[in-house]
Amino acid sequence: MPKQKERVRARSGFAEGDMTPMIDMTFQLIAFFMVLINFTEADQHERIRLPTSELAQPPDAPLEDAITLQLTKEGTILLGGEEFAIERLGVPLRREREVLEATPGKSVGRATIVIRADMRAKAGRVQEVIQECQKTGFERFALRAKQAERRSS
Amino acid sequence: MKVRHSERSGEKVQLQMTPMIDIVFQLLVFFIMTFKIVSPEGDFNIRMPIAAPSEGIPDDELQIPPIIVRLRATGTGHLSEIRMGETPLGRDFGELNQEVRRIVGDTTGPNIQDAAEVEIDADYGLQFEYVMDAITAVSGYVGPEGNVIRVCEKIKFAPPRPEP
Structure with a gap:
């Protein structure tokens, strides 16, 4: 009987495939990509190639009041979509400080400056960035590195 | 209906x-x-208090002079030599790691480890990846089971050298 029904359907131009396996697979794919999607990559930049370190591991808790500065290999700073020379970094940093001071429970001393420096950037430039931040009152710094494959030593 | x-x-x-x-x-x-494959990233904390150590309030911790790690650069920004204090260590960060472990002692108890401080003194033109290698070498190592064993948590930079 079912065969007869199919034949009738085929004759009427209405053939129906079984969609269930395809939908199953599609949902699995969606679930896979949803789980792996990373929206926090907003602070990453394609111009910056981070140095690698086998001890770098993602922190258990996010840093308190982190401000991310990206140092390019040319020695400029990327902050909030704008590019600054290190000498001019004081202007946006003072703005950040004002925002922090205006927010209850936050202070410059407790904020962390995360430096994402390119692996080819000069060490002296990184130190200049730290000095500029110190002039504005920032004291906590974190140097960011990409996690490398671990080998026991 | x-x-x-x-x-x-x-x-x-x-x-x-x-x-x-x-x-x-x-x-x-x-x-x-x-979708973009992003490898995980981690941070190394750097202690750079604004007050110079001599002006700061002395804390109760055991005071040990910092271990000075000198990184010399070639003209192109590559590493030419590592020195720990006066000891030349060639260009091998593994050796630097061994030296720091020998001095700080990863099994001698928490006191020295907590107080030990490393000061990195790098040439201006040295590429940042070598600085990161040095920070990695002094902060710890990967144990036999793949776990991270911390050696020195306190790392700071020496005053910057002038641009050549």
Whole structure:
């Protein structure tokens, strides 16, 4: 009987495939990509190639009041979509400080400056960035590195 | 009412799959397009208090002079030599790690380890990746089970050298 029904359907131009396996697979794919999607990559930049370190591991808790500065290999700073020379970094940093001071429970001393420096950037430039931040009152710094494959030593 | 009646009386209810499949494919395309493999990143904390150590309030911790790690650069910004204090260590960060472990002692108890401080003194033009290698070498090592064993948590930079 079912065969007869199919034949009738085929004759009427209405053939129906079984969609269930395809939908199953599609949902699995969606679930896979949803789980792996990373929206926090907003602070990453394609111009910056981070140095690698086998001890770098993602922190258990996010840093308190982190401000991310990206140092390019040319020695400029990327902050909030704008590019600054290190000498001019004081202007946006003072703005950040004002925002922090205006927010209850936050202070410059407790904020962390995360430096994402390119692996080819000069060490002296990184130190200049730290000095500029110190002039504005920032004291906590974190140097960011990409996690490398671990080998026991 | 008539329509409902005729639907119920049928053997099989026909679900309209097309809109759902449309949306599902749109979602799938969105996730595929935005998918990017990102390797995990981690931070190394650097202690750079604004007050110079001599002006600061002395803390109760055991005071040990910092271990000075000198990194010399070639003209092109590559590493030419590592020195720990006066000891030349060639260009091997593994050796630097061994030296720091020997001095700080990763098994001698927490006191020295907590107080030990490393000061990195790098040439201006040295590429940052070598500085990161030095920070990695002094902060710890990977144990036999793949776990990270910390050696020195306090790292700071020496005053910057002038640009050549």
